[in-house]
Amino acid sequence: MVKCSFCSNDAILFQSYSQKFFCGKHLSDLTEKRVGSNMRKHGMIRNRSRIGVAISGGKDSLAMLYIMHALLKKDRSRKLIAITIDEGIRGYRDAGIKCAKAFCKTLGIEHHVYSFKDFAVPMDTIMKKKHGDPCSYCGVFRRWILNKASRKLKLDALAIGHNLDDVAQTFQMNIMRNEPLRIARFTPNGGLVDCDDFVPRIRPLFSVPEREIVAYALHNKIEFHNAECPYAHMALRNPIRDFINSMEEKYPGTKFRMLNTYLSLLEKLPHQEGLEISECEECGEPSSVKTCKRCEMLAKLKRDTRGVGPRKLK
């Protein structure tokens, strides 16, 4: 067995970008240090006491919850509250929710589940009618519900499990779509708009490579749900992910260089000036246009399917 570069233990991971081998303990130390440093450096929990953690039951979100719980458990001024969204994908999300529930129970963390069927339309219903790109619907509905739930739970911030790979992919996709505002919005702490009705999103894992999170979760015996979303094969993200991974393999450090470019660009991109936030005419949620994207999509689905809709409109 290959040995760790820092001790005599067997290595579980080779970091090609640093040319170092890591045993489970040293990989765990590094990952936890990175997350703690991200949270401190970007002021993710500064002056915030109720911190939400969005968990799907997958490796990223459960590892994030595990690390945040370890970092904050002695801090009595802060409370972690987990939120899971049930998108209504039979045979996929059920297993994730089961893992999320069990994990929160083990850590003693309050956990809430919100469903598409109550606030939007279940993904299985949408896809029965083949309504184009499923990830667009899923992303818009999920973000809308997460924000509404975060306000209801009086959260000061909501942690999202986006890792280094997600950041690199999102950055690349937004360049290809010519979406500078979306790049500006995808920040480690908060977003483009400073509005009381938007609960700020924080991304404590934004500099942790996806592969290292899986190794971390396996080493720390975190029981996560590892299956492919049945609709994920239709996403633009897949070829982008393959491209970036092939670049990383040929030119180690590519993902970190993309992250550094993105962080440098963030400072230069247009900020919130000129972007007015009011209430969506349909649902009353914050929106920069008359009708928010969620309500626009719901109206389209209702037209196309003759009446499908959420149980709770507001």
Added chain:
Amino acid sequence: MGILLDGEKLKKGIRKKTKIADLLASLEMSRETVIVKVNNRIVTEFDSAGPADKIDIIRVSTGG
């Protein structure tokens, strides 16, 4: 003992001691996209496995 990909047994096996990096290359898998366990222990791509070993390949990114 065979190779499992996310718990599903693959048709392909190995006949002699093989470096994990070579095994992944033969399966056309990028090391960036998987973590490998040999006999329930996580290993690096520089380690090896033999025909009697249980090899678990875990895909890092499942999408969704």
